[in-house]
Amino acid sequence: MAERTQAPRRTPLNRDRVLRAAVALADEAGIETLSMRNLAQQLDVVPMALYKHVANKEELLDGMVDVIVGEIDPPPRADWKDAVRQRILSARQALQGHHWASQVIESRTRATPAVLDHMDSLMGMFRAGGFSVDLTHHVMHALGSRMWGLTRDVFPTPTPPADPDAREAMFRQFAARYPHIIEMATTGSASGQGCDDQFEFEFTLDVLLDGFERLHQQGWRSTDPGNGTRAAG
Amino acid sequence: MAERTQAPRRTPLNRDRVLRAAVALADEAGIETLSMRNLAQQLDVVPMALYKHVANKEELLDGMVDVIVGEIDPPPRADWKDAVRQRILSARQALQGHHWASQVIESRTRATPAVLDHMDSLMGMFRAGGFSVDLTHHVMHALGSRMWGLTRDVFPTPTPPADPDAREAMFRQFAARYPHIIEMATTGSASGQGCDDQFEFEFTLDVLLDGFERLHQQGWRSTDPGNGTRAAG
DNA sequence: CGTTAGGGTGTACGCTGTACACATGTCAAG
DNA sequence: CTTGACATGTGTACAGCGTACACCCTAACG
Numbered sequence: 001m002a003e004r005t006q007a008p009r010r011t012p013l014n015r016d017r018v019l020r021a022a023v024a025l026a027d028e029a030g031i032e033t034l035s036m037r038n039l040a041q042q043l044d045v046v047p048m049a050l051y052k053h054v055a056n057k058e059e060l061l062d063g064m065v066d067v068i069v070g071e072i073d074p075p076p077r078a079d080w081k082d083a084v085r086q087r088i089l090s091a092r093q094a095l096q097g098h099h100w101a102s103q104v105i106e107s108r109t110r111a112t113p114a115v116l117d118h119m120d121s122l123m124g125m126f127r128a129g130g131f132s133v134d135l136t137h138h139v140m141h142a143l144g145s146r147m148w149g150l151t152r153d154v155f156p157t158p159t160p161p162a163d164p165d166a167r168e169a170m171f172r173q174f175a176a177r178y179p180h181i182i183e184m185a186t187t188g189s190a191s192g193q194g195c196d197d198q199f200e201f202e203f204t205l206d207v208l209l210d211g212f213e214r215l216h217q218q219g220w221r222s223t224d225p226g227n228g229t230r231a232a233g
Numbered sequence: 234m235a236e237r238t239q240a241p242r243r244t245p246l247n248r249d250r251v252l253r254a255a256v257a258l259a260d261e262a263g264i265e266t267l268s269m270r271n272l273a274q275q276l277d278v279v280p281m282a283l284y285k286h287v288a289n290k291e292e293l294l295d296g297m298v299d300v301i302v303g304e305i306d307p308p309p310r311a312d313w314k315d316a317v318r319q320r321i322l323s324a325r326q327a328l329q330g331h332h333w334a335s336q337v338i339e340s341r342t343r344a345t346p347a348v349l350d351h352m353d354s355l356m357g358m359f360r361a362g363g364f365s366v367d368l369t370h371h372v373m374h375a376l377g378s379r380m381w382g383l384t385r386d387v388f389p390t391p392t393p394p395a396d397p398d399a400r401e402a403m404f405r406q407f408a409a410r411y412p413h414i415i416e417m418a419t420t421g422s423a424s425g426q427g428c429d430d431q432f433e434f435e436f437t438l439d440v441l442l443d444g445f446e447r448l449h450q451q452g453w454r455s456t457d458p459g460n461g462t463r464a465a466g
Numbered sequence: 467c468g469t470t471a472g473g474g475t476g477t478a479c480g481c482t483g484t485a486c487a488c489a490t491g492t493c494a495a496g
Numbered sequence: 497c498t499t500g501a502c503a504t505g506t507g508t509a510c511a512g513c514g515t516a517c518a519c520c521c522t523a524a525c526g
Contacts, residue, residue, distance in 0.1 A: 012504070036483065048484075049505050057483065106339070106385060116411050123413035133420045136413070141428075142437035145385045152339060152378045152385055178349050180356035180369075187366045195374075199455075204375035204441075207448070211440035222432075245473070269514065281515075282474050290514065 013045060015053045019063040023098070026064065031100030036060075061104050062112050068098055069114040075121045080129025081209055084122060088205060091118065092149020102150045122147055131212075134222050139212050146208070151201050246278060248286045252296040256331070259297065264333030269293075294337050295345050301331055302347040302381075308354045313362025314442055317355060321438060324351065325382020335383045355380055364445075367455050372445050379441070384434050 021043050026034045036057060040047040054060045073090040076083050095101040108115075119140070126136040145152060175182045221227070254276050259267045269290060273280040287293045306323040309316050328334040341348075352373070359369040378385060408415045454460070 035481080037481085046506050048486095048507080051484070052504055113410075116414060120411040120413050123417065127413055127416075133417055137417050138433060138436050140417075141384075141386060141433040142440055144437075151374075153374065177346075178353040180353050180360055181349060183360075184356065184366055184370050184373075200371060200374040203371050204377075207375055207441060207444035210447075211444045214443075215440070268512080270512080279475050281476080281517095284515070285473055 013043060013049060013053055015063070018043070018050060018053045018060070019067050022060055022064050023067050026100045027098060031103060034100075062108060062110070065101070065105055065108060066112045066114040068094055068101055069112075069118060072118060075125065080125050080131070081213060083125045083129075085205065085209060087122060087125070088143075088147055088149055089202070090149075091147070092201065095149055102145075102148075102152070105148055105150065106145060106152070119147070126212075129216070131216055132221070135212075135216060135220060138222065142208060142212070146201075146205065149201070151197060151204075153197075153200075246276065246282060246286055248296070251276070251283060251286045252293070252300050255293055255297050256300050259333045260331060264336060267333075295341060295343065298334070298338055298341060299345045299347040301327055301334055302345075302351060305351060308358065313358050313364070314446060316358045316362075318438065318442060320355060320358070321376075321380055321382055322435070323382075324380070325434065328382055335378075335381075335385070338381055338383065339378060339385070352380070359445075362449070364449055365454070368445075368449060368453060371455065375441060375445070379434075379438065382434070384430060384437075386430075386433075 018039070022034060022039055025039055025042050029038075036050055037047045039060075040050055043050075050060075054063060069091075072094045073087070076086045078086065095105075111119075122143070123136055123140060126139060127133070131139065140147070251272070255267060255272055258272055258275050262271075269283055270280045272293075273283055276283075283293075287296060302324075305327045306320070309319045311319065328338075344352075355376070356369055356373060359372060360366070364372065373380070
């Protein structure tokens with residue numbers, strides 16, 4: 001066929017291709033591997049070429065967040081509580097599988113349109129459910145990064161030594177100093193390594209939503225006496 | 234005075250001095266300025282000298298967390314709810330002023346002893362209050378990074394353009410697309426820029442603690458029918 | 467005295483983001 | 497058909513990062 005005598009021209013880059021490639025690379029190789037150089041290589045292009053499509057790496061990360069946030073299901077039609085619940089769980093699902101999403105979202109300092117869309121839609125649900133602007137505001141803060149379906153679990157464990165004897169010794173020492181942690185780690189099915197992230201997430205979400213509902217029903221206002229320090233007496 | 238003929242010898246480095254200097258540097262110049270090189274310079278020493286006292290930068294960060302976590306007040310004697318509340322607020326206060334603390338704590342993947350101490354002490358409070366191991370476990374997850382007094386607020390705002398006309402236009406556009414965000418930003422005293430972080434934190438903390446109390450009182454168990462998806466019906 | 471070990475030094479490597487000047491390809495106007 | 501503008505990709509270069517490795521100096525000990 002009458003191909004150009006030179007090498008067949010690549011389809012030119014564009015912002016979208018760059019972002020998608022970045023997401024793919026982060027998914028496969030981890031966010032720490034996502035460098036401008038690696039990404040460029042993946043796109044078979046020289047690193048500086050990327051800068052014609054994103055201003056810098058920060059903007060690249062912003063764009064990546066937009067890509068996955070854009071995949072969240074549209075707001076469901078339902079009672080405020082179910083609507084919020086479903087939407088947040090849907091967000092959680094959208095971010096699932098992008099291990100890096102939590103880390104990147106939490107490192108953003110400026111909101112992109114997609115991010116604002118999500119926030120606005122959640123706020124709209126509370127307002128439609130009769131929540132005051134005031135309460136909606138606090139409730140959004142209370143959700144925090146949980147509105148993305150993120151669990152910021154701070155449950156790290158120290159790395160046990162390889163040697164069995166040393167490990168046994170460490171365990172005893174550990175049990176003496178941290179009795180409750182050990183108790184939890186060795187009791188029941190729902191604890192230890194067999195922790196069900198999804199269950200923990202929904203548990204917390206429901207504690208919050210139930211709390212919100214209660215405050216709403218009792219007409220909570222931030223200016224009520226006694227609300228200076230305690231949300232609900 | 235009979236000083237050595239050579240330059241007066243520096244007091245030798247040690248791990249503690251390194252960590253304290255790192256904390257001080259991060260406090261003053263920001264965490265992004267804390268490089269091994271800058272830290273070394275601050276200590277009037279060559280960068281590689283630091284590696285005789287900390288294995289690598291990760292361990293340095295671990296140590297920095299330990300330093301500030303070590304400053305949290307000892308557990309108070311009180312009813313479980315007040316005890317947890319006070320301890321968390323105390324943690325919050327200890328981390329206050331170290332703007333970098335939140336970011337660094339959340340980036341840790343391994344727990345240090347000081348971190349485990351804090352967790353164990355909180356768990357002990359729930360247990361002493363009669364919480365089951367089961368409920369204590371879920372409740373700790375629900376607290377998440379909030380047990381450090383951290384608010385992971387995802388409330389970033391887009392940067393407004395400098396030009397007043399452009400800003401006005403952007404504002405109108407914004408109001409059309411994000412009506413609820415605008416509504417919140419322009420209504421009442423507790424919203425917009427005048428957001429009281431401490432209030433938001435305590436609000437959420439109390440919503441959670443009240444929720445925990447309610448579950449505890451009604452003898453909640455994770456194996457109860459209907460608890461598969463909903464924490465509290 | 468000689469030896470040893472711990473702490474500080476100097477050099478060097480590979481990696482990062484990105485500024486800047488340049489080449490090339492595409493398309494519209496003259 | 498030429499010309500010039502514009503968008504896109506290239507190449508080189510720089511400053512910064514964490515840190516491996518070999519080295520030196522000094523204090524303590526036998």
